Amino acid sequence: GAGVSQTPSNKVTEKGKYVELRCDPISGHTALYWYRQSLGQGPEFLIYFQGTGAADDSGLPNDRFFAVRPEGSVSTLKIQRTERGDSAVYLCASSYIPGLAGGELFFGEGSRLTVL
Amino acid sequence: GNSVTQMEGPVTLSEEAFLTINCTYTATGYPSLFWYVQYPGEGLQLLLKATKADDKGSNKGFEATYRKETTSFHLEKGSVQVSDSAVYFCALRLNSGGSNYKLTFGKGTLLTVNP
Numbered sequence: 001g002a003g004v005s006q007t008p009s010n011k012v013t014e015k016g017k018y019v020e021l022r023c024d025p026i027s028g029h030t031a032l033y034w035y036r037q038s039l040g041q042g043p044e045f046l047i048y049f050q051g052t053g054a055a056d057d058s059g060l061p062n063d064r065f066f067a068v069r070p071e072g073s074v075s076t077l078k079i080q081r082t083e084r085g086d087s088a089v090y091l092c093a094s095s096y097i098p099g100l101a102g103g104e105l106f107f108g109e110g111s112r113l114t115v116l
Numbered sequence: 117g118n119s120v121t122q123m124e125g126p127v128t129l130s131e132e133a134f135l136t137i138n139c140t141y142t143a144t145g146y147p148s149l150f151w152y153v154q155y156p157g158e159g160l161q162l163l164l165k166a167t168k169a170d171d172k173g174s175n176k177g178f179e180a181t182y183r184k185e186t187t188s189f190h191l192e193k194g195s196v197q198v199s200d201s202a203v204y205f206c207a208l209r210l211n212s213g214g215s216n217y218k219l220t221f222g223k224g225t226l227l228t229v230n231p
Contacts, residue, residue: 004159031217042120042205042221043160056215091160095217105219107152107160 002026004108006092012114013082021077021111025094032075033105034067035091043091049075082115089113118143122206122222129196129229137191137225139180139206147208149173149182149189150219154203163191163204167211196229203227 005024013019025032030051035043045059049069057067064082069075079086089110123138141147148167152160164173169184178193189206206222 033217035219040223042207042223043219044221045218048217056218093160104162109157109159 004092004094004106006090006108006111008111009109010112010114012116014116015082015084017082017115019079019082019113021079021090021113023075023077023092023094023108025073025075025092026106027073029094029096029106030072031095031097032069033093033095034075034077035093037089037091037110039088046077046090079113082113084115087113087115118147118208118210118220120206120208120220120222122204123225125224126226126228129227131198131229131231132195133229135191135193135196135200135227137204137206137227139189139191139222141187141189141206141208143187143208143210145210145213147210149180150207150209151178151180151189151191152205152207152221154205154224156202160205196227198229198231201227201229 007022032049034046036046037043047067048056052069052072064080067077089112091110093105093107095105120141150165151163153163154160164175166173166182169182172181180189180191203224203226205224207219209219210216
């Protein structure tokens with residue numbers, strides 16, 4: 001499809017396990033963002049990529065979280081040693097270029113992570 | 117820091133009722149303001165936006181006016197439909213500075229419209 005694609009849509013894992021969440025942005029979009037939406041909260045910024053590089057990772061909660069975008073397209077959010085508090089919906093978005101001049105952010109449907 | 121406060125939900129209305137969802141903000145700089153909508157089973161979608169004071173954003177019968185004096189961006193619709201049932205998020209993004217790519221969201225308001 002033409003939209004932002006996220007996989008898996010649902011992931012249930014056990015505490016302490018490693019998880020990868022994938023985002024395939026809209027073709028040609030250079031800017032890619034990850035947000036986290038906990039239950040009853042609005043989305044919170046995690047990390048922003050411009051091309052292959054992480055331009056701002058200030059929203060990552062701790063060093064168990066890491067994200068890559070090696071070819072400037074698909075991105076993977078990696079969570080090590082998962083904890084129950086990591087349970088949330090992880091949203092990916094992309095835009096043609098960053099900032100207001102880049103226009104609208106297009107969001108995927110999210111990956112719901114549940115840590116038991 | 118930047119923050120967005122929006123009306124707590126859930127909001128339940130009958131079809132054709134008038135809708136207001138309040139949103140106020142604080143910002144360290146000069147923001148643009150947005151309303152996003154999340155329909156059941158779908159991703160967040162931009163509903164409308166306003167980039168400067170006194171601008172009115174509108175789409176699908178929804179409107180919101182950027183009020184700098186009251187730091188507000190309330191969402192309104194004159195006659196809601198069942199298909200408007202969704203979660204609505206108010207958000208801001210700074211117009212300049214090093215973080216002008218970053219959206220700050222409110223907690224969301226669940227709207228249910230009954231036939």
